[in-house]
Amino acid sequence: MLRVHNTMTRTKEPFEPAGDPVTMYVCGPTVYNYIHIGNGRADVVFDVIRRYLSYSGHRVRFVKNITDVDDRIIERSAAEGRPFSAVGQSYTEAYLEDQRALNVTPPDFAPKASEHIPEMISMIETLIENGHAYASGGDVYFDIRASDDYCKLSGHSVDELRAGARVEPDERKRDPLDFALWKASKEGEPWWDSPWGRGRPGWHIECSAMSTAYLGDTIDIHGGGHDLIFPHHENEIQQAEKATGTVPFVRYWLHNGWLTIDQEKMSKSLGNTVTVRDLLQHYHPMILRFFLLNTHYRKPLDFNHQALDEATEGYLRIFNAYHQARRVLGLLDAARWPFDGDDDLVDAVEALDAAFDAAMDDDFNTREAIAAVFEFTRSLNERIESLSRHGLASAMTAYELIDNVLGILAPVPHDEAALEGRALEREAARARRDFRASDAIRDSLAAEGVMLQDAKGYTRIVLTRLPPTEAR
Numbered sequence: 001m002l003r004v005h006n007t008m009t010r011t012k013e014p015f016e017p018a019g020d021p022v023t024m025y026v027c028g029p030t031v032y033n034y035i036h037i038g039n040g041r042a043d044v045v046f047d048v049i050r051r052y053l054s055y056s057g058h059r060v061r062f063v064k065n066i067t068d069v070d071d072r073i074i075e076r077s078a079a080e081g082r083p084f085s086a087v088g089q090s091y092t093e094a095y096l097e098d099q100r101a102l103n104v105t106p107p108d109f110a111p112k113a114s115e116h117i118p119e120m121i122s123m124i125e126t127l128i129e130n131g132h133a134y135a136s137g138g139d140v141y142f143d144i145r146a147s148d149d150y151c152k153l154s155g156h157s158v159d160e161l162r163a164g165a166r167v168e169p170d171e172r173k174r175d176p177l178d179f180a181l182w183k184a185s186k187e188g189e190p191w192w193d194s195p196w197g198r199g200r201p202g203w204h205i206e207c208s209a210m211s212t213a214y215l216g217d218t219i220d221i222h223g224g225g226h227d228l229i230f231p232h233h234e235n236e237i238q239q240a241e242k243a244t245g246t247v248p249f250v251r252y253w254l255h256n257g258w259l260t261i262d263q264e265k266m267s268k269s270l271g272n273t274v275t276v277r278d279l280l281q282h283y284h285p286m287i288l289r290f291f292l293l294n295t296h297y298r299k300p301l302d303f304n305h306q307a308l309d310e311a312t313e314g315y316l317r318i319f320n321a322y323h324q325a326r327r328v329l330g331l332l333d334a335a336r337w338p339f340d341g342d343d344d345l346v347d348a349v350e351a352l353d354a355a356f357d358a359a360m361d362d363d364f365n366t367r368e369a370i371a372a373v374f375e376f377t378r379s380l381n382e383r384i385e386s387l388s389r390h391g392l393a394s395a396m397t398a399y400e401l402i403d404n405v406l407g408i409l410a411p412v413p414h415d416e417a418a419l420e421g422r423a424l425e426r427e428a429a430r431a432r433r434d435f436r437a438s439d440a441i442r443d444s445l446a447a448e449g450v451m452l453q454d455a456k457g458y459t460r461i462v463l464t465r466l467p468p469t470e471a472r
């Protein structure tokens, strides 16, 4: 039985979707720059959550929007001297490349804000009609004083927020907490026609409008980073619930934890923003993905190079064991595997399946799920020489089944037939006691990150590193 932590109730609840399919919305990127590793964490976390729901037998309808109308894109367009739409287009493409690299399954729908302005205008009109929003000098604001449940998600005190709110000199709002649904466009800014004149939507309205347009008035899961709880998700709730009259807008709110860099919050002012793109120059994307999943999604995660090195080591243990099972099956077929065991590994496979499901059912605990994979890897490595063909095949199947959820397995980046050939050459050189030749082969492969280990009757091939992918 799957249980999920709901930010709204602050408890772990049994997951009971309203119907079929499960409906899920995650806030996507604002395309004004390359995505950073914190965005990458949310992408990977919600990808795995979605994959696990499918793995557990649910159909899932998954929407992740693209925010291509935003102040930061306007600023970027001025800074780069490119049209607003060209900036959005190029960073959208870069984002999609990063998603592919991280093995994130594309959403069923990836609506762009710029293509859903009519839905937003219509939702804003409804909010004005039913007394929850007002037009003011070409802008439209949500009227916080007309709501009695603002901050029900974040638990903030409205009075304290109001006391601490900054009041701008050219204020068109009735209350400092009122937020913009629509903004009049300034000279040179992109604009759309609206009942309130030329302007553009505020940020929050797009998610309420697109979520209800694609998934209905109430959805099962809404996800995003912890930093989105206030004000973004709080405002999404107000807009959607006051416009549709349906409560709740979202049945389960899921938020992933902070990502820090060397224990510091990532911020532009500290200059410590790390983009996914930069990291992929140094790390294989599946190692990054593994690193992001090797912590429970709600926990804070510190990014530093030592942690990445540790992740690399852990990742390669799983990677090597999977490929070892695959290779040994090939050697068996070629009558080059010297063992003839009858261990079918049933107990270890059953233990893995049970532990994996239990971990994932416990609020998608990927860290525990990966621990189960390590445990399985240990028993596989210990027993590889006594396994039957069936045992080897079921080990591979076990890894592959789980990888439908984790999505971390990568192919061997080398020409495997050539590697086998080199290993055989080295065995032959050793047999004729030509240790110079055998050492030369071992050393040249070691320089490529391939270690040849002498085991009883065969040569084990172990990768000691996985190079970052080629420039894309």
Ligand SMILES: [Zn+2]
Pocket: 026, 027, 028, 207, 232, 236
């Ligand atoms: Zn959103």
